[in-house]
Amino acid sequence: MTRIAVLGATGYAALELIKILLRHPEAEIAAVTSRQEGRPHVAMIHPSLTGRLDLRLEDLSPAEVSARAECVFSCLPHGASAAMVSPIVDAGARVVDFSADYRLNDADVFAEWYGQKHVDPGRLGKVVYGLPELYRRQIVGATLVANPGCYPTAAILPLAPFLKAGLIDPKSIIIDSKSGISGAGRTMKLTTHYPECNESVSAYNVGRHRHTPEIEQILSAAAGTAVEAIFTPHLVPMDRGILATCYARPISPISEETALQTLRDFYADEPFVRVVDHLPGTKDSLGTNFCDVTARVVRDRLLTISCLDNLVKGASGAAVQNFNLMFGFPETTAL
């Protein structure tokens, strides 16, 4: 059994992570942390865990965490996460970081998009991006893995195969994404107050969502050249799920069948990417670690449509997939 700590355990990604780990035969949750006063029982925060996990939320130091756990999942907010993760990694524990802190290679880009100086810039550029479909080999045996953002995974998986193959113009990419409300987290905001967001669809952070540089960095690496993407996130009234509708201009004309075959070939051996012929809906992947992708060609433009559960393949499922790879368990365990 591998002893696990979950940092910042009050949010939705942490809750989903705990549920997945509870059915993992090789994982034992040893600690759950939060800065909440009074060490509340985890079931006080997450009633769905009643009777399933008998732990209290503790406010632990990095030293205490690394003493208690071999693998640490950090669900802390950006900034706070690196401040905890850095000494934990130094102390020898292995970490999957859900925050954005170690996803970008460049501290200046981080500062520009996140509005704060990076607290651990020395490690940037050396941390593996935890998307097994692109970086499996590096994840195996890694000490610190930057777990991808939910929007990036939904956009990178359908686009990377075409960019790797040089089939689409890297400056032509538009990503129009639709996300369920859990993606906005458990912190109360008026925009996620039920009567405000129910029965409504809206775009937000147009042109300035923080997942933009992350998407561009990973797609650029895939393309071998700088990729520029317009990324437009939308909130839709449902709990979970992201659907990404991506548009790109092919370098030379491409048929729909070639487009689909490109995806099928690229993901032939992947356990969690399903290339489908039909138009997938987010409900198809709800509660699973699958990302469903398909492609269409309309007026000579390539369209990809992809969907996933933002809390599973977009967060906690991916994290456990990374954990399995890091620790040598079968990749699909508990997923």
Added chain:
Amino acid sequence: MTRIAVLGATGYAALELIKILLRHPEAEIAAVTSRQEGRPHVAMIHPSLTGRLDLRLEDLSPAEVSARAECVFSCLPHGASAAMVSPIVDAGARVVDFSADYRLNDADVFAEWYGQKHVDPGRLGKVVYGLPELYRRQIVGATLVANPGCYPTAAILPLAPFLKAGLIDPKSIIIDSKSGISGAGRTMKLTTHYPECNESVSAYNVGRHRHTPEIEQILSAAAGTAVEAIFTPHLVPMDRGILATCYARPISPISEETALQTLRDFYADEPFVRVVDHLPGTKDSLGTNFCDVTARVVRDRLLTISCLDNLVKGASGAAVQNFNLMFGFPETTAL
């Protein structure tokens, strides 16, 4: 044109009220108030009012309010409302109060259920309860009207006819109510954070919801004897609507047809109560000032099922209905 002020204009009932008043040919909204800093334009708070009402939210004193308006709708919270309304009424303006401050006749009962001393106890017991179906005559010409709570209206309308006619046991009443989330207001709470309450049904405040004494007081007046009710409110994942399923023991056996006829007779001339044979759903009354009611008899027990839009017949529509009666306009104007 009657000059109107809306106090506490940032909430959902106030928003709905403003929308109704905008189509009222005899009403002119002269002021909207809030304690918010900076006098924001009302459309900054309620984007749906963009281009429809060109007013800023002001923090006005009672004197300023009564100087500016002939009729004042107070959407302030309990406690705060009476503190504003009392001097406004003294200054000669007429008021429809959405809060609970003037609904109960007894300051001790108020203190017990609302956990605070009443600031204007002298007026209690003399204020008209603004349910036209029971108190139309008193509302006409009234200076101050206590606008009913949304749950009380949904429960009183189906039960009062049977209690007035002495057909049901006044100690046998169970009211099982289901409400949309807007009933919980615009103040952010974790319970109304979208991912918490969407796709979930739950009961809350069982046995201690503040609408209980209000329901019992009005039903007792209708029955001419003390009524005791068990009231169980539930939150259901939708914006608007209340469905009340009420159970009562008939004094002597009653047929379903007699039960329905009792309702039909009682509400024969009412413009906003629809006695229906089918089982109504809240959507039938969505966005309208109607309350739909029906009755059934199951195992000798009387069941009533009633529904309304909590923001219209349950709040702002009723308030305008009261306004129309107070000021001598046709009762259905703008409704």
Added chain:
Amino acid sequence: MTRIAVLGATGYAALELIKILLRHPEAEIAAVTSRQEGRPHVAMIHPSLTGRLDLRLEDLSPAEVSARAECVFSCLPHGASAAMVSPIVDAGARVVDFSADYRLNDADVFAEWYGQKHVDPGRLGKVVYGLPELYRRQIVGATLVANPGCYPTAAILPLAPFLKAGLIDPKSIIIDSKSGISGAGRTMKLTTHYPECNESVSAYNVGRHRHTPEIEQILSAAAGTAVEAIFTPHLVPMDRGILATCYARPISPISEETALQTLRDFYADEPFVRVVDHLPGTKDSLGTNFCDVTARVVRDRLLTISCLDNLVKGASGAAVQNFNLMFGFPETTAL
């Protein structure tokens, strides 16, 4: 009073139309039709109309319709609509047609996209497209008006000003639209069965939605040159509302402020188009005849975001706006 007939009154657009007409001081609903057997009362089909409209659904011939009504709103499906509308117009009644039958100018394009021969091709090209913001002058006094599709209105209103001004490349347009489920109509389909479409987002009819040629025809007329658009409709789990996110390549660089000013200038005198600075959500326009539009510039690309209620500005509200113009009533009456 103008006598009105509503053809095909069992659907959602007809229901919304009836509700709007019920508050129209110059309209009297004289007949509602349907091929349903047994002449059911309209409230049997639409319980929300209980007590509001005392008519039965009748199966009337064109001659009977034109004898009973001065203005006919046809909510019949395409094909069936033209077959009824053509003789009604010949008999002298005036018609607002909700179907697609008279929207396209070219019978071949109709046949290609709708998979059937047009039954009244002689009238094509002479019927006014009922979008007052572009064709007000022609609508005034028109005999037959083709009421626009909901997706087209949501896409045309934000894009037309830029095409008219020659500011964007007419071959570069992408329209990514998100619609509530009522847009799919009242006919039962598995895709709109609640447990299938709730908590899910999906694209449908990618590259082959029938509103595509309608959008292109009207935008081409605005541009004075052939416009090609990629139109991707999505279903989102809510009752009503369309949000259109449109992307286009400016001919020469454009600032966000210029883009917004272009919209503001174009719609300065329009009662139902609100150019807003914030990012609008569909709920802002819910239940109203407004279309809210804004613009952004991201990586030198123009984005427009627009929203409306598909059953009001996207159907029945627009129809009443047309009716008002056709019959000389103030354009905003009942809206």
Added chain:
Amino acid sequence: MTRIAVLGATGYAALELIKILLRHPEAEIAAVTSRQEGRPHVAMIHPSLTGRLDLRLEDLSPAEVSARAECVFSCLPHGASAAMVSPIVDAGARVVDFSADYRLNDADVFAEWYGQKHVDPGRLGKVVYGLPELYRRQIVGATLVANPGCYPTAAILPLAPFLKAGLIDPKSIIIDSKSGISGAGRTMKLTTHYPECNESVSAYNVGRHRHTPEIEQILSAAAGTAVEAIFTPHLVPMDRGILATCYARPISPISEETALQTLRDFYADEPFVRVVDHLPGTKDSLGTNFCDVTARVVRDRLLTISCLDNLVKGASGAAVQNFNLMFGFPETTAL
């Protein structure tokens, strides 16, 4: 590995069953049946099963089913289920029947409530009711188990302990239940067409829902005397979940603490009943095999509030729990 057949595999309970069985280490799905033409792949009907189960839907005879499977889960409608199940049991396979066919002990009661003659009346009264919390001993080793209805499980679990202990009046019971829409099945009906049921709550089948005699039969057995219950089901706009609010008159006064302790004692060793102090919401048990129950005392009346996922503990999870007991696997396997 135990070979499994799922009969009537196109519905939601079957889909959920398949998902649970896919993670069961001792179960192998050998056949999935349906009367659909053309032997479609199961993923054509349920896209979420893409890549997870490579079987076609077959129209198999009872003999073929019993040849292929050791355990048969019948998700067929009532009537059709017994016609298949009877010969399958005779042929020696073991069956968990999701339909109502074997739940009632009396063929006349069945005929009265289901409007048809029972096709296999000889077995009635000898079939185990598959609620492990009450009938675990009989389920172990059973050949045929009648899997409980979703509403009955949600109502029986909170009430049985009080009836067994003789603490409540068996004629005083009111069950007010609220269910998500998946409970109405995958067959299209106007009442479950999205725009009809979304944003609406309604009661249905008041006084005549078919789960009434089932609830009364099992509660009567628990009480040792005839129980009469008023059962009022409601549809609420969400995919899954049942909340049951039950009211009963205590025989002698009972405290809230005693009520809670009665539940705690009764379910002390149960793996899937969680007695909680807080008011549970259906989301707490979403996707799990838990039933959460609590109790309150209001005006001397006992209230119980219970919730479960209608497709898991209310159907497929319970079925696998029964399967585990029947075949000697740990009861919580795969749950």
